[in-house]
Amino acid sequence: MTPVELSRTVLHAVRRAVDAGELSVAVPAHAVVAPPGPGGAGDYATNIALQLARPAGQPALRVAEVLRTHLACAEGVTGVEITGPGFLNISLDQQAAATALVQRIRRDGMRYGHGDSLAGQVYEVRLPFEVRAEVLADALARIVASQGGRVSTHHLASQTPRLAPQDGRVSTPHGEPHREIRSPDDQPGGDTRTPADQPGGDTRTPADQPGGDTRTPADQPGGDTRTPHPDSDGSTRPTPSPEAAPFELRPHPAPEDPTPLGLDAACWALLHPAPHDRPRITADHLVQRESNPLFRVRYAHARTRALGRNAADLGFTAEPGGVGGQQELPVPLPLLSLLSLLADYPRVLATVAALPRAEGVAAPSRLARHLVALADATLLLLPVVLPLGEEKPSAAHRARLALAEAAGTVLAGGLSLLGIDAPDHL
Numbered sequence: 001m002t003p004v005e006l007s008r009t010v011l012h013a014v015r016r017a018v019d020a021g022e023l024s025v026a027v028p029a030h031a032v033v034a035p036p037g038p039g040g041a042g043d044y045a046t047n048i049a050l051q052l053a054r055p056a057g058q059p060a061l062r063v064a065e066v067l068r069t070h071l072a073c074a075e076g077v078t079g080v081e082i083t084g085p086g087f088l089n090i091s092l093d094q095q096a097a098a099t100a101l102v103q104r105i106r107r108d109g110m111r112y113g114h115g116d117s118l119a120g121q122v123y124e125v126r127l128p129f130e131v132r133a134e135v136l137a138d139a140l141a142r143i144v145a146s147q148g149g150r151v152s153t154h155h156l157a158s159q160t161p162r163l164a165p166q167d168g169r170v171s172t173p174h175g176e177p178h179r180e181i182r183s184p185d186d187q188p189g190g191d192t193r194t195p196a197d198q199p200g201g202d203t204r205t206p207a208d209q210p211g212g213d214t215r216t217p218a219d220q221p222g223g224d225t226r227t228p229h230p231d232s233d234g235s236t237r238p239t240p241s242p243e244a245a246p247f248e249l250r251p252h253p254a255p256e257d258p259t260p261l262g263l264d265a266a267c268w269a270l271l272h273p274a275p276h277d278r279p280r281i282t283a284d285h286l287v288q289r290e291s292n293p294l295f296r297v298r299y300a301h302a303r304t305r306a307l308g309r310n311a312a313d314l315g316f317t318a319e320p321g322g323v324g325g326q327q328e329l330p331v332p333l334p335l336l337s338l339l340s341l342l343a344d345y346p347r348v349l350a351t352v353a354a355l356p357r358a359e360g361v362a363a364p365s366r367l368a369r370h371l372v373a374l375a376d377a378t379l380l381l382l383p384v385v386l387p388l389g390e391e392k393p394s395a396a397h398r399a400r401l402a403l404a405e406a407a408g409t410v411l412a413g414g415l416s417l418l419g420i421d422a423p424d425h426l
Helices: 003-019 048-056 060-072 094-111 131-146 263-271 293-314 333-354 363-384 395-417
Strands: 044-046 077-083 087-092 122-127 150-155
Touching (some): 094 395, 131 263, 131 363
Parallel strands (some): 122 150
Antiparallel strands (some): 077 087
């Protein structure tokens, strides 16, 4: 059970309590669940009882007692404990949660973590002709698209390109063909004047021009006319506004031309650091050793693919199940870390919804760092996937293979959102 799914489970418990007449409150739009803090217990904790205490006109502890009854009988929940002023600490069936998570990743493939929370949302990004800004805008466009939105990029006036990626390609509105980053005076017969400076230049917007289209996206053919609708938990999710205010994208510029690194390493060098940090354009991004984070991510992905080939040679395939060896045994601690990172991947992608705030702009950097942590956790799993010596393939081996393949799928999906290739052989 992912944090998002557990949040919905908590809201279902609130709904059942309201329907039973035990609470008289409006069901909130969302419930925050997070790892328990100091003094907490279980796998996750939520402050929903504290949130509902005042609207319900009851003490938070009383609200927590009511909700604990309904949460305790939810599928996948093995225990609920109340701590502090009314925090609900939830323990999950680890084996069942692990199996369900792997099954979901296998079902969704590289689209795991994608959603429609930004459906109908259009972000207008203005950026200078600078290679890091171009690459960052391109990655943001892909991540926004993974959540159902769209990014349209426009270059700031009176700017000329400084640096360009290896093949001189970037993207404009997401999904459109790539184009070269070239200064107007670098093009054959190039004219550096703006439209307003050129003879007969037209500075009107499309809406001002004859036949200009002033319709909103909802009015246009195929436009999104959806109204707020209830989620599966009964809460109402508002439809995002079709147009967000334009904002400028100005990361710390690249100190030198990243072209010699090649496209993949150049993208990583520009995206892995936070946008306000100075990127390192060095050959360290090309070395194939553990000190190179990009190498570790791609190596972990390639190893998961190799495990599938090796398992086929041994006569067994992946099958989600109890990764601890037996269904009644707890999940080993290293695997818990991997499962937690896999479950948190959709939340990492969803942080792009914070655009145009810095938290949203940093979504590609946050994704890159999450992939490094996921790769490191995956590498700890690999030695126990295949049988050793005379050992016969067991259900645990098939389950661990399924988990490793799921991790490889998420690594490949995350790299693709950053515009980086994930080879099966390295």
